[in-house]
Amino acid sequence: xxxxxxxxxxxxxxxxxxxxxxxxxxxxxxxxxxxxxxxxxxxxxxxxxxxxxxxxxxxxxxxxxxxxxxxxxxxxxxxxxxxxxxxxxxxxxxxxxxxxxxxxxxxxxxxxxxxxxxxxxxxxxxxxxxxxxxxxxxxxxxxxxxxxxxxxxxxxxxxxxxxxxxxxxxxxxxxxxxxxxxxxxxxxxxxxxxxxxxxxxx
Numbered sequence: 172x173x174x175x176x177x178x179x180x181x182x183x184x185x186x187x188x189x190x191x192x193x194x195x196x197x198x199x200x201x202x203x204x205x206x207x208x209x210x211x212x213x214x215x216x217x218x219x220x221x222x223x224x225x226x227x228x229x230x231x232x233x234x235x236x237x238x239x240x241x242x243x244x245x246x247x248x249x250x251x252x253x254x255x256x257x258x259x260x261x262x263x264x265x266x267x268x269x270x271x272x273x274x275x276x277x278x279x280x281x282x283x284x285x286x287x288x289x290x291x292x293x294x295x296x297x298x299x300x301x302x303x304x305x306x307x308x309x310x311x312x313x314x315x316x317x318x319x320x321x322x323x324x325x326x327x328x329x330x331x332x333x334x335x336x337x338x339x340x341x342x343x344x345x346x347x348x349x350x351x352x353x354x355x356x357x358x359x360x361x362x363x364x365x366x367x368x369x370x371x372x373x
Contacts, residue, residue, distance in 0.1 A: 185223045187213050193234045197274035201231055201281035228292055231282045236299060238275055242266075243306040251313055256363040259314065260355045267336070267351045276340040304330045314362065332358075 175183065191213040195204040206227050210217040224230040249262040270276065286292035308329035312320075320328070335354050342349035 181223065184215065184219055188215065188220055188223050188230065189233055189237065192230050193238070196231060196234055196278045200274070201278050201285060206230070228282070228286050228289070231278075232286075232292070232295055232299075235279060235282060236302075238278075239299060239303055240306065242270055242275060243303065243310065247310040247313060250310065256359065259362055260359060264351060264355055267339070271340060271343050277344050280341060280344055300333070303333050307333050328361075 188209060192204070192209045195209055195212065204227075206220050207217050209230070210220045213220070220230070224233065246263065246266045249266050250259050253259050253262055283296060286296060304326065308325050311325055311329050311332070315325075336351075339349065339351045339354060
């Protein structure tokens with residue numbers, strides 16, 4: 172049996188820590204989760220966790236990056252192939268409810284508030300927000316024909332959607348009765364106007 176190289180062991184440890192930390196952050200939130208708890212649940216020493224990520228915030232950023240990609244991809248899967256604008260909005264609403272219930276939003280908000288004063292971490296958060304806009308633009312593009320909307324307009328629409336979604340998500344952390352419904356009613360005419368190609372673009 173071939174033994175793992177040092178780099179392979181480090182990568183395996185890193186992935187294990189990310190997986191365990193993800194569960195803790197989503198269940199308990201960022202502030203209530205300690206590196207010692209993550210290390211214990213992963214079966215590692217705290218030193219191994221520190222050597223893999225350097226700090227709790229860096230570990231959380233790694234988790235947040237994976238969650239962001241996964242969640243926006245899940246949204247794309249939900250609306251992909253849906254022909255009716257009303258159905259698109261219903262799928263978006265269902266996604267938003269599930270995303271908020273998962274603990275993702277609270278985790279993101281706590282992480283943001285804890286790292287906002289750190290220039291390096293704030294820059295990393297800004298880069299993630301830009302990535303979210305790019306990922307959202309792919310989802311919006313899936314709803315229109317290639318020639319319907321130019322790339323700049325598409326980016327503006329995606330950025331506005333991300334910004335509003337962040338706002339609604341923050342409200343829901345404070346007020347569980349807050350709903351994305353008003354936003355969905357606001358964008359309903361836009362979604363209807365974007366239309367959808369009769370066949371997917373090649």
